[in-house]
Amino acid sequence: MNQKTRILIVEDDMIIAANISVQLSNLGYEVMGIETRGEEAILHARANTPDIILLDINLKGAINGIEAAIEIQKSKKIPIIYLTANSDEATFAKAKATHPYAFISKPFNNLDLQRTIALVVDQIHENSAEVKDISEHFEVLVDRIFVRHNGRMVKLLLDEILYIEADRNYSNIITSSGNYLISTTLKVVEKEIKSHMFIRVHRSYMVNIAKLDVVADNHLEINRKVIPISKSFKEHLLKHLHTI
Incomplete structure (x- = not known):
C-alpha cells in the first residue's frame, strides 16, 4: 500500500491490544496508538483522525465503546470496527445504530482480523472514489x-x-x-x-x-x-x- 492505513486501537485489555498492534503492524498498517478508555479514544480521534478505529464495546470507565463512537461521530466520520465478546441482541442493536463497518467477535484469530480489516479498507477506498465523483455533481x-x-x-x-x-x-x-x-x-x-x-x-x-x-x-x-x-x-x- 502506498500510504499506510492508520488505525487506532481502543481496548482495555492490554494483552489483547498489544497482540492486535503487532498483527496490524506486521500486515503493513500504521497503529496510531492504543487507548484503554472511551474518553481518551474520543480525544485521540478528534485530534488525530485515524482512518479506522478498532473499538471494544465493553470498556471500563464512565462510557462504553458505543457511547464513545456516538461522541466521535458527532464531529468525525471515521469507520468503526467493533470488538465484542457480548453478542446479546440489545447490545448489538445499539452498536448497529452507530453504523459500524464491521464486527469482530472475541475470541478471534489472526485471519479474522486480517480479513475484516482488508474488507473495510476496500470499502473506504470505494467510498472515497465515490465521494470524489459525487463532488462534481x-x-x-x-x-x-x-x-x-x-x-x-x-x-x-x-x-x-x-x-x-x-x-x-x-x-x-x-x-x-x-x-x-x-x-x-x-x-x-x-x-x-x-x-x-x-x-x-x-x-x-x-x-x-x-x-x-x-x-x-x-x-x-x-x-x-x-x-x-x-x-x-x-x-x-x-x-x-x-x-x-
Whole structure:
C-alpha cells in the first residue's frame, strides 16, 4: 500500500491490544496508538483522525465503546470496527445504530482480523472514489445542496425539496418548481443529506416529511404524488413524525 492505513486501537485489555498492534503492524498498517478508555479514544480521534478505529464495546470507565463512537461521530466520520465478546441482541442493536463497518467477535484469530480489516479498507477506498465523483455533481451544505444542472451548479434549499426518487444509478430530486436528475445513487444521497427531515421510506424513495400531505397504511402523498412505503421503513418514519 502506498500510504499506510492508520488505525487506532481502543481496548482495555492490554494483552489483547498489544497482540492486535503487532498483527496490524506486521500486515503493513500504521497503529496510531492504543487507548484503554472511551474518553481518551474520543480525544485521540478528534485530534488525530485515524482512518479506522478498532473499538471494544465493553470498556471500563464512565462510557462504553458505543457511547464513545456516538461522541466521535458527532464531529468525525471515521469507520468503526467493533470488538465484542457480548453478542446479546440489545447490545448489538445499539452498536448497529452507530453504523459500524464491521464486527469482530472475541475470541478471534489472526485471519479474522486480517480479513475484516482488508474488507473495510476496500470499502473506504470505494467510498472515497465515490465521494470524489459525487463532488462534481452534488454538494451538500447545512441547509442547501448544489446540483449540476444544464452545465452549472444550481442551489436547492432543502426546504424546497419534496422528495427524491431513485432511477437506477441516478437520483431525481423533485421540487415544487422543477426536477433535477443527478448521477448519484439514492443510497449515497441518503448518506450525504443529514437533515432529520429527510427519511427513506422505500428502496426507491426518500421524502421530506415536512411536505407530507397524506400518510396512509401503505403509501404517502406529496403534492398529489403517491409514494409507496416499505414495511422495513414504516416504523422509522412514524417515529420521526411523532418527534416533529
